[in-house]
Amino acid sequence: MEILDGKNISQRILDSISDEVRNIRKDGKRIPRLDMILVGDDYGSIKYVGMKEKTAIEVGIEGKVHHLDNDVNTLDVINLVESLNKSEEVDGYMIQLPLPEHINTNLVLDSIAPQKDVDGLTPTNLGKLFQKDKSSIPPATPLGIMKLLEAYNIKTFGKNVVILGASNIVGTPLAAMMLEKNATVTLCNSHTVDIQNITKNADILISATGNPLLIKKHYLKDDCVVVDVGSNKHPETGKLVGDVDWQDVQGVPSYITPVPGGVGPMTIACLMLNLMNCYKNGKR
Template sequence: MSTIIIDGKKISQDIKDELKKEVEELNKKEIYPGLAVVLVGNNPASKVYVSNKKKACEYIGIRSFSYELPEETSEEELLNLIDVLNKDEKVNGILVQLPLPKHINEKKILLAINPKKDVDCFHPYNVGLITIGDLDGFLPCTPAGIIELIKRTNIDIEGKKCVVVGRSNIVGKPVSLLLLSNNGTVEICHSRTKNLSGICKEADILVAAIGKPKFITADMIKEGAVLIDVGINRLENGKLCGDIDFENCKEKAKAITPVPGGVGPMTIAMLMKNCVKAALMQN
């Protein structure tokens, strides 16, 4: 049995194509989804993300409004802009690109975004809905992308032992909640977990999101496991790799995501999905 290499590029393209058709239908009803992206400062990685988000909007037919502010923008100025965008009916989704410069309180900014326009799903209101199992609103982009990858590869989550390595608010915790909502039996591991290797070895589905290159090795997984790699690490030779040792693990796995080209492309596709959902909810 050969291992399935889960193609995130293809699956994310399928989602974008579906959204493109949906937006064409919405346009006929005079609904025009719009996304405002706010970038403060000149973080090179953030600039790349923002430009990729713009390209995805253009492809799907989502109007994109871009605000590129200088590094020295004050917290008050940023809060004022968010207030304007909250009130603007053309803007269905607001995304403030993180990280923000040190002098701006990230928490305060995320709280200021209207939860109905919080397409990144970072507002405590939206996170709270997921915690109580209400998945009708926005879903956090990377975790939702992971669930799509699993489902669109025809892998059943129900009743499976799911191990998540990493407990960040962006991936680890929310993906655990989504796996749980899909009837997986979930265990979360982190830097203080005892017998991490033994727990990983029991996983039917293993999600690695810890930011340590090639941390999960073949001796830590069981035969026929599904491996989802959220890590993006740059090696000394400049190449990208994930948190899972891909070459070492792929022979043993039933299915595995590559890095790059696995989870990465899904994040923007799911952001676009949230944006279209926002336009529907607001109209």
């Protein structure tokens, strides 16, 4: 059972970006800039934005966080989004989800300029992804998963790929990206029946349910590839665990991602990769 080391592969991506930014700086050109919108005081959201800001600084990208109070309204957020859309200094930006309940998330996401949408969450970018349009910006987590499989030379062509979780952030765009690579894709949601029978046929299983330790060995076929997108607290110990019961599945998959150190670092690295592509395509 080989570990899919997202920490190692993500660092390679970040090192490459760092070299690129160094050359941009040496040539006297404008440095790429990533803005982040954070609304409220959710602990997880503050932590994730902090990690993204830290990574941006480490690779030499300019990072700016717009931290809005919890009591702002939808229009306040949209006004900020529109100012970033117009700014010549901003190459790309992201809105940390989830937004507070009183804010209309769909309206906010609809107002993002698709060419600056580093998270790939606008309807335009998601639509382009399904149309196999190369100009689409894919969400960072699915892109990170594809890059991780690619780094370990894991083929998706003709493989049975099962994705648990049909969110617009992970499951649905990942299904589009797997289809583009000619995989046979089954996308499961919370109403899917007989999930174990479906997962048992998976050559590649990607779990993004948010249910800690859901996946046991009887969900898996021998020598499958397991990608764990989950990031949950262990119900008893409080430690960070994924959707997959690491101890229980030992010896069954051929490859597996750890939690932490698997998909998480790849997501942040691919956010920076998307930003660099926005910078190059912006032609400013």
